[in-house]
Structures are given as structure tokens and as C-alpha cells.
Amino acid sequence: xxxxxxxxxxGMTKFMRRANDTPKEMAFEASKMALDAxxxxxxxxxxxxxxxxxxxxxxxxxxxxxxxxxxxxxxxPYTRSFVGGGTGVFTGAHGWWHIASGMxxxxxxxxxxxxxxAHPHPQGAFLTIFDNLIERNLGPNLVWIFALEMNxxxxxxxxxxxxxxxxxxxxxxxxxxxxxxxxGMKITVDDxxxxxxxxxxxxxxxxxPTSDGAAAFVLASEEVAKRVTDDPIWIExxxxxxxxxxxTNRDLYYPKYVEYAAxxxxxxxxxxxxxxxxxxxxxxxxxxxxxxxHMEGLQxxxxxxxxxxxxxxxxxxxxxxxxxxxxxxxGVGNPIAATGVMKLCELYWQLRGEAGKRQIPxxxxxxxxxxxxxxxxxxxxxxxxx
Amino acid sequence: MEKVAIIGVGFTGARPDxxxxxxxxxxxxxxxxxxxxxxxxxxxxxxxxxxASEDFWDGVSIFDxxxxxxxxxxxxxxxxxxxxxxxxxxxxxxxIRAGIxxxxxxxxxxxxxxxxxxxxxxHFALDPILDRxxxxxAHVMAGLEMNxxxxxxxxTKEECAEVVVKNRANALLNPYAPYGAxxxxxxxxxxxxxxxxxxxxxxxxxxxxxxxxxxxxxxxxRNKRAPVWINGVGWCNDTPNVGLRxxxxxxxxxxxxxxxxxxxxxxxxxxxxxxAEVDDSYSxxxxxxxxxxxxxxxxxxxxxxxxxxxxxNGELPVNASGGSLGMGNLLDTNGxxxxxxxxxxxxGMAGQRQVKEAESALVQSWRGVPTTxxxxxxxxxxxxxxx
Numbered sequence: 001x002x003x004x005x006x007x008x009x010x011g012m013t014k015f016m017r018r019a020n021d022t023p024k025e026m027a028f029e030a031s032k033m034a035l036d037a038x039x040x041x042x043x044x045x046x047x048x049x050x051x052x053x054x055x056x057x058x059x060x061x062x063x064x065x066x067x068x069x070x071x072x073x074x075x076x077p078y079t080r081s082f083v084g085g086g087t088g089v090f091t092g093a094h095g096w097w098h099i100a101s102g103m104x105x106x107x108x109x110x111x112x113x114x115x116x117x118a119h120p121h122p123q124g125a126f127l128t129i130f131d132n133l134i135e136r137n138l139g140p141n142l143v144w145i146f147a148l149e150m151n152x153x154x155x156x157x158x159x160x161x162x163x164x165x166x167x168x169x170x171x172x173x174x175x176x177x178x179x180x181x182x183x184g185m186k187i188t189v190d191d192x193x194x195x196x197x198x199x200x201x202x203x204x205x206x207x208x209p210t211s212d213g214a215a216a217f218v219l220a221s222e223e224v225a226k227r228v229t230d231d232p233i234w235i236e237x238x239x240x241x242x243x244x245x246x247x248t249n250r251d252l253y254y255p256k257y258v259e260y261a262a263x264x265x266x267x268x269x270x271x272x273x274x275x276x277x278x279x280x281x282x283x284x285x286x287x288x289x290x291x292x293x294h295m296e297g298l299q300x301x302x303x304x305x306x307x308x309x310x311x312x313x314x315x316x317x318x319x320x321x322x323x324x325x326x327x328x329x330x331g332v333g334n335p336i337a338a339t340g341v342m343k344l345c346e347l348y349w350q351l352r353g354e355a356g357k358r359q360i361p362x363x364x365x366x367x368x369x370x371x372x373x374x375x376x377x378x379x380x381x382x383x384x385x386x
Numbered sequence: 387m388e389k390v391a392i393i394g395v396g397f398t399g400a401r402p403d404x405x406x407x408x409x410x411x412x413x414x415x416x417x418x419x420x421x422x423x424x425x426x427x428x429x430x431x432x433x434x435x436x437x438a439s440e441d442f443w444d445g446v447s448i449f450d451x452x453x454x455x456x457x458x459x460x461x462x463x464x465x466x467x468x469x470x471x472x473x474x475x476x477x478x479x480x481x482i483r484a485g486i487x488x489x490x491x492x493x494x495x496x497x498x499x500x501x502x503x504x505x506x507x508x509h510f511a512l513d514p515i516l517d518r519x520x521x522x523x524a525h526v527m528a529g530l531e532m533n534x535x536x537x538x539x540x541x542t543k544e545e546c547a548e549v550v551v552k553n554r555a556n557a558l559l560n561p562y563a564p565y566g567a568x569x570x571x572x573x574x575x576x577x578x579x580x581x582x583x584x585x586x587x588x589x590x591x592x593x594x595x596x597x598x599x600x601x602x603x604x605x606x607x608r609n610k611r612a613p614v615w616i617n618g619v620g621w622c623n624d625t626p627n628v629g630l631r632x633x634x635x636x637x638x639x640x641x642x643x644x645x646x647x648x649x650x651x652x653x654x655x656x657x658x659x660x661x662a663e664v665d666d667s668y669s670x671x672x673x674x675x676x677x678x679x680x681x682x683x684x685x686x687x688x689x690x691x692x693x694x695x696x697x698x699n700g701e702l703p704v705n706a707s708g709g710s711l712g713m714g715n716l717l718d719t720n721g722x723x724x725x726x727x728x729x730x731x732x733x734g735m736a737g738q739r740q741v742k743e744a745e746s747a748l749v750q751s752w753r754g755v756p757t758t759x760x761x762x763x764x765x766x767x768x769x770x771x772x773x
Binding site: 001002022053054055056058059060061062063064065066068069073074075076077078079080081082083084090096097098100101102103125126128129131132239240241242243244245246256257260261264373374375377378 | 387440441442445446447448449450451452453454455459460461462463464465466467468469473476477479480481482483484485486507508509510511513514515620621622623624625626627637638641642645753756757759
């Protein structure tokens, strides 16, 4: 039986363009905040789990090794996990197994990304994620392939663009209350629909920004957690799943891999009826339609139903099932691996009632965070409980 | 803690070049061999797939994308660990102990023959502000480190050359290893100087290959043929900062070993371990690592080596496989290849290079310059140690 694992402290840097900070410095800043929040020092940390996405962003080969001392792993065991855009939430599982396995009592978990080093734009790094032989010659980029996915999702369920735009309006609005947010703003559905078209149906305000930043948290065994805090938040379920590389062979309207990852995490957490058992969610929202796509994959609603719930206000911060109360990637910013860690931190702060102006106005017991990445291919899910 | 066993291994063998195969085909071959060896159906029985990889070596960003299909992992829990193969094995051990899965597959590969300029890639591993701007080749760090080690431990270049002679002779007995050769010390000393005091033959050559190891929980392993038990794992880093690290002594190996020994309940490594497969990507590294592993005292490895203690028929055979000097350097696959050798030896299937009465083995890896990242694993024919 796995041991229980508690989150006992969290911290994050402001997400923005941070040209003056090295990746190490950002990792250090977030790690220090998480340790301070937990009331621990680095000497109390037995292991380090690091998550950071493509080396091509920073232009550093073996980026994990480079970041390791900034992330506190000097003379300590450290590993780096990497599942593309799913990396951030995956670090929740990565840190979890260090403790659940009985091998360590404490683990510092750090997610870092510095995208601004890539010139002229980090999209350039994404040109190198495609298959060398088959795809790269076609010059595809991320916006292009996600436009295909968004189109398929809209066509399959007959979804109107304005119902998708509402996600962007909601999340950027929520981010106004987040002190670390890069792109909190009050916008309307028309603003989204009138923004520059990049690859139809994707428009500028449908997309999260590129960002630099880091986020971190401290995990502990039950024994340590009960010693240092009266209010630990438990990681009760973790799940992940990767579909085939050949994305052109899949029907993109539904993320089956997210469903499988969610089922793995829900089984572990004893969740049988997700919409009823889960109080709020932080699905990954690098594009507005992805939040909807992921709500369906997470079994929080039926296929095609997420846009309706959003239109009806169910997913607003004061709704029945708030999603991305933090402001999500669309509002807080999207430094890939750090974004997912930010979502786990948000679950922690919400469940402890420490989310300040972002606090969801109801009793919270269970939250779920999820991220997604690779070639529309990986789902990572973490369930946390008070 | 729950005991974990290796129930199957698959290795393509190492080759300096493999123009007719893609990395996917190499991975597939290793996976099929490992699944056959363990009698496991990957689509039904394996609960977690872990790959050790680095984007720049693979020439693609987010290598995780290209991991699942050829190892049977599509629509299953799959993840990349950007560390050495032994770190990925340690991750697999944690997955089983945490109850994630009863059977885990761990994969690593090298298709370095596709890399036009490997030293250019290594250059990108240097700190972009402090080191890269000095524009030195990463191998320089091995030269500096060797110098420091020779000085601190009172070891000579001739003694390091003995490591090369031993390992490349061992490789002659290993059908998987391409660099078998009968050399003498002068061959090594007279080879082209590279990064003083290193010569060409002190450095392992980069090669292609893939390796897959299948792990299982005790419950599953008990019903499998010839399980090899992972009795201890440990891993550790020193600092990436070249100004602050210990240049003569690999503290990360020492700390990783202490973790693994505690896990395995080992107090006297030299007596309790029958064979060792340690990192020898440069000749001096074998000696330096044996000392940091506490298999011998600091400064004593060269003496044991010259007395023949580390030969295949010696008291503690080291790198009977031929090591990286004889096998070639498979980047982050080295740890799995060394594990493969240890499993072959413990099962008594190592052919001409078989060590007599090998019951326990130590495997150690290092990620190479410019890192200070090491891992250690203790294997045995019987489960031991720990609670």
C-alpha cells in the first residue's frame, strides 16, 4: 500500500517576461518560497523532483542538471521528469512516488520554464517537436495543429466560437485576482472574436501567452506533515497516460488519454462520480477550447457539454463547479512546466482557504488539476483533498 | 520496503553505427527481447513505461512523444525521466513500491551516430553564462578532473592505462561489445593526446544501441524464471557549478552508494559484492568510482587493479562486460547496459566472460561531463537487506 503524501507548502514567482533572471534564479526563488511556507530548510529535504519542458527553450542541454542546484538538489538525490506540456501536473505524481514508495520522507518539487530566451519566439522551439522524416518537412507549428483539433471539436459537437471564447473571458478575469498573473484582464466575448486570426479558428485571445516563471511545493510523509502543520493537503490520486505518436490516426474531438489518466487517478482517490465528488478543477487551458476539451476528458461533464456549462456560469468562480479559479494558463501565464505546478499550488491554496481574493466561496474538500502536452497525446492528473 | 526484481532484459548490442535502423527499430528490438525474456505481454501486463532520454541527443524536442509505440506503451502510463538509465530504473522501483504498477518497463537508447557533432551538443550542457562563453570543449573537464584525481590519489597515467587494457581485453569475450582488443600499456600511453592527461584510448567511443529492463513486484517475480533482485538503489548530484564542485572525489557517487548500501543492508561492500559494473567512460573514472563506492579505500584502486583483483577471475571482477571502454559509450543507456551485464552474470549466462559463483552485483553510472550525476544499484540472486 502506498503511504499517504501531503503537500505542506507552496510558492511561485510572478509569471512574466523575466529577461534579467536566469532559470536557476527562478527555480531558487520558487523553492525558497515553498520551503519558507512549509517552515522547513533545505537540510530537511531528502529528495528533489524537478519538472521542466523542452531544453530548446533555454538552449541548455541536460537542462535538469543545469537547474539542479537552483532547485535545491545540491548533494541530494534528484530526478527530472518530462512529459511535454503535461510536465507541470506530472511533477505532482513525480514527487508523490518519492514519498508513497517509502523511500523518502520529504521531497521538494520544482517546475521551471524560461521561454523568453528563445529568439525570435519560443514557437521556434516547437518546430522541433515534429517527426523528423514525416512531418517536419511540412513546417507545421503548434497553433496550426491545435487549430485542427479545435475545428474538429467544434464541428463534432456543433459548438459556436463565442461559447469557447467565454473560457478566455472567464480565466483572464479570474487572473485579475492573482498577484503573480501576467495577463489578468477584463475582456468581452467580442474582444476575443475580433482579435487577430492566427490559424482559423484560433485567434490571438484564444491563446495563453509565453512566459517565464517557476513554481514549487514541498511534499511530506504523513508523519512529517503532522509534525509541521495542522492543515496538510493530501495528494490522493495521480494518473498519467500517453497515446500513440501518430496523432494523425486519432479522432481529435476527444482526449481519450486524459480520460484514462483521470480514471487512474480517480480509482486511487476513490472517486466514483467525478462531477459530484469534485468541488473544483484546474484543467489545462493553454488554449480556451482546451479547458472544455479537458473537462470532458476529466469526466466532469458529458462530451460536448462543457461549453454549455461555461455559458451557464457553472464554471465561474462562484458557480457549482469552478474551473481555473486561479486564472489558468490564459490569465496567469503559461511557462509550460511551471504552469502545471502553479495549478497544483492553486489546489493547495484553495483547499487551505488561503487563496485570498481568488478564494472559491464554498466549502472545498476535493480538487483536481490536469495538464496535457506532447503531440496532443499526454494527460496528467492529480487529485488533492483536504 | 517491498522488494523489486528484474524479470527480463533486452539489449540490441552496441555498434559504432547502425545506418539501416532507426532509433525506433533499436528500441523495438530491445523491448521485444526483454518482453520475451520476462514472458510478459506489454499491452496487458505492464503498468508503467519509463524512458530515460535527453531531447538534444535525440534531435527532437519533447522526446516523450516518440516513446510509446515501439515499446508497447500507447494509451498506457508512459513517462520520460531526463536522467541516466539507472535513475529511470530507480523510478521504476519507486513506482512498484508505491503501488502504481506490478510490472514496469524501463527503456533507454542511443542513436548517437545520427548526431553530426556530439561535442557541439555537449557544449550546450555548459552553463550558458559562466562556462559556455569560454568556449572550451566539455571533454576538457574530464582532463582537469583526471589531473586532480591523479594528484590527490597518487595514481599514474600508466595505472589508468591498465584499466583500458583490462576492459578492452574483457570486451573480446563479449559478443555485444565492439571494442574488444588486445592492447598493452604503451598502446594507450602512445595514443594521440587529447585533453591532457587523457589520451585517445583513455576515452570511450560513442555508440548506438538500446536496452530495456522489465521490473516486477515480489509477488509477480516469485513466479518468474530466474528473477534478479534489486536490493538497493541510490542516486545523487553534486553541483553543476564547476567552481564549487569537488574535482578529485566524486561525492555524488559516495552519497548514492551510501543510500544503496543502506537500502540493501550492506556494511562491507568489498566482501559482500561479487562483481561490479562501474562507469569507465574515461579510464581514470573506473578507479575513482571504485574508491567513491568504498569498494576499496581512496588511493588503493590502482594497486588492486595491478594485482589483478579486478580481472574476470580476480577477487572482485570489475567491468567483465568490457565496460564503456570495451562496449562503447551509449550515453544515458550505459546504466541499463551495465545492469544487463550484471543480470547475465548473476543468471550464469555470460558465456566466456562468466564470473564464477557470482551471487551479488553492484552497478554504477555517471552521466558524463559536465555533470555530477551518479546512481548506484545493488543486485542479488536472493532478496536481502532493508525492512
